[in-house]
Amino acid sequence: MTAPKWWQQAVIYEIAAASFQDSDGDGRGDLSGLLQRLDHLAWLGVDALWLTPVQPSPFRDFGYDISDFCAIDPSLGTIEQFDQLVTELHRRDMHLILDFVPNHTAAEHPWFVESRASRASTRRNWYVWADPGEDGGPPNNWLSRFGGSAWAWDDTTGQYYYHSFLEEQPDLNWRNPAVREAMADVLRFWLRRGVDGFRVDASAVLIEDDLLRDDPPDPDADETLPPPQRLRRIFTDDRRESLECLEELRAVVEEFDDRMLAGEVQGKVDRIGHFYEGKRPRFHLPLNFALLDTPWDALSLQANIDAYLNSIPENAWPCWVIGGHDKHRIASKIGQTGARLMAMLALTLRGTPFLFAGDELGMEQAPVVAGRIDDPFEKLVPGYGLNRDPERAPIRWDEGPHGSFSIAEPWLPQDDRTRNVASLKGDDRSILHLCCSLIALRKQEPALTQGDQEPLRARNDILAFRRRHGGESIVVLLNLSREPRRWLAMESGKVLLSSHLDRKTGLPVDPPLLLRGQEGLIIKSGR
Ligand code: NOJ
Numbered sequence: 001m002t003a004p005k006w007w008q009q010a011v012i013y014e015i016a017a018a019s020f021q022d023s024d025g026d027g028r029g030d031l032s033g034l035l036q037r038l039d040h041l042a043w044l045g046v047d048a049l050w051l052t053p054v055q056p057s058p059f060r061d062f063g064y065d066i067s068d069f070c071a072i073d074p075s076l077g078t079i080e081q082f083d084q085l086v087t088e089l090h091r092r093d094m095h096l097i098l099d100f101v102p103n104h105t106a107a108e109h110p111w112f113v114e115s116r117a118s119r120a121s122t123r124r125n126w127y128v129w130a131d132p133g134e135d136g137g138p139p140n141n142w143l144s145r146f147g148g149s150a151w152a153w154d155d156t157t158g159q160y161y162y163h164s165f166l167e168e169q170p171d172l173n174w175r176n177p178a179v180r181e182a183m184a185d186v187l188r189f190w191l192r193r194g195v196d197g198f199r200v201d202a203s204a205v206l207i208e209d210d211l212l213r214d215d216p217p218d219p220d221a222d223e224t225l226p227p228p229q230r231l232r233r234i235f236t237d238d239r240r241e242s243l244e245c246l247e248e249l250r251a252v253v254e255e256f257d258d259r260m261l262a263g264e265v266q267g268k269v270d271r272i273g274h275f276y277e278g279k280r281p282r283f284h285l286p287l288n289f290a291l292l293d294t295p296w297d298a299l300s301l302q303a304n305i306d307a308y309l310n311s312i313p314e315n316a317w318p319c320w321v322i323g324g325h326d327k328h329r330i331a332s333k334i335g336q337t338g339a340r341l342m343a344m345l346a347l348t349l350r351g352t353p354f355l356f357a358g359d360e361l362g363m364e365q366a367p368v369v370a371g372r373i374d375d376p377f378e379k380l381v382p383g384y385g386l387n388r389d390p391e392r393a394p395i396r397w398d399e400g401p402h403g404s405f406s407i408a409e410p411w412l413p414q415d416d417r418t419r420n421v422a423s424l425k426g427d428d429r430s431i432l433h434l435c436c437s438l439i440a441l442r443k444q445e446p447a448l449t450q451g452d453q454e455p456l457r458a459r460n461d462i463l464a465f466r467r468r469h470g471g472e473s474i475v476v477l478l479n480l481s482r483e484p485r486r487w488l489a490m491e492s493g494k495v496l497l498s499s500h501l502d503r504k505t506g507l508p509v510d511p512p513l514l515l516r517g518q519e520g521l522i523i524k525s526g527r
């Protein structure tokens with residue numbers, strides 16, 4: 001057996017620098033602020049940080065509109081501070097993963113400025129240009145995810161350009177080898193600076209159908225879905241051509257030792273397996289949102305976990321995402337006690353867990369009133385609950401003004417005062433201590449990180465599974481009901497951890513075991 005890789009054992013913690021810690025009083029977090037908080041992250045025990053984009057950007061889409069791939073946005077800091085971040089993380093045995101946004105640039109990117117300058121520009125075919133359709137309108141019916149046609153008219157050169165997202169986020173033309181080469185060099189630029197890996201943004205939409213065939217209406221989509229989601233995106237999303245590009249990205253990452261490639265992949269769970277490997281390897285970790293998209297009961301969870309495991313290759317390493325900058329906070333969906341169970345689940349299932357900064361505080365959707373909306377998704381497709389600002393709210397570190405995130409008014413409204421690091425640190429039964437204890441337990445019990453996983457049949461509202469490694473066997477029991485529930489089917493053992501943080505470690509337990517409402521228990525078999 002080969003030794004596990006760092007990214008198979010790691011807890012990965014996503015940070016949007018703008019929402020983490022401000023150091024210069026402009027109400028937006030920055031790299032220097034993040035550097036000040038590294039000791040807290042070391043205390044929490046997370047092993048790797050994934051930073052959402054830090055490159056220069058007009059910030060129309062939370063930094064996912066990049067105008068220079070090989071620099072740091074001045075509002076976030078300098079390249080020297082970035083290098084310092086790499087050094088400081090590595091000194092603490094932590095890893096750094098960067099967002100890589102290959103599908104599009106900001107309209108301000110010099111490549112696009114050149115591309116749109118004239119049809120004769122050497123960079124013309126770095127983007128996706130097309131003539132009007134027969135009626136003089138857009139070339140076909142493709143829709144932008146952010147609303148309206150995916151084609152924007154360019155007056156100067158008399159053609160349309162394609163944008164999967166904002167009009168100010170033109171799609172790069174990944175059929176062009178020069179684009180692929182330039183983007184490979186972007187990866188190398190950061191890999192040489194010591195970055196340990198990437199999370200590839202929007203990886204399924206790199207290449208569209210070259211015949212520009214229209215997408216059909218989705219027969220399952222009704223009026224309750226936002227208009228951009230009412231087409232079946234056969235000709236724009238998840239095409240074989242795009243998946244092949246991922247093999248090239250992976251090959252670049254393999255030029256360097258021990259790096260990791262994770263990816264945002266679209267589509268249903270039954271497609272996720274394709275993102276691991278085709279003719280050649282693709283992602284180490286295609287991000288899996290199954291735990292977030294599941295009804296919160298034992299039977300649905302049991303089924304969705306297996307549906308995911310069934311859909312990935314047998315030798316593939318799983319991953320489990322419980323929060324992210326595009327996803328409503330889990331604590332708002334399933335409540336504070338539910339969020340504790342979710343943390344226990346993600347940190348004990350076989351695979352790599354991904355947390356979004358603030359999940360360990362039980363952060364909920366922050367109240368964002370109409371005048372403060374920043375997210376273009378909500379502005380352009382209003383009324384469908386799509387606003388992503390509420391989960392992007394800046395962290396509160398203590399009870400002070402603005403939670404000591406900033407001396408100025410934060411760029412987005414914040415979550416409840418009580419959900420701050422200092423208060424939760426002072427309460428030894430808080431969700432923060434639970435996350436910290438779970439992460440520590442993973443380091444202490446190899447069965448939780450390296451062990452096999454064997455499902456147990458969910459009964460009585462209890463989701464259950466076993467992890468085994470060497471001679472050790474650990475059982476995880478999660479009572480999803482608000483009422484106490486009995487678990488009969490277990491041998492004797494001793495308590496490792498209760499999600500209520502009030503059972504003594506090492507306490508012997510025998511069947512029948514009584515779990516309290518929404519209690520999770522980790523038990524080591526045998527005495
Ligand atoms: C996926 C990112 O996660 C999301 O935040 C962004 O809006 C789109 N890609 C477009 O870049």
Ligand code: MG
Nearest residue numbers: 024028029030
């Ligand atoms: Mg700042």
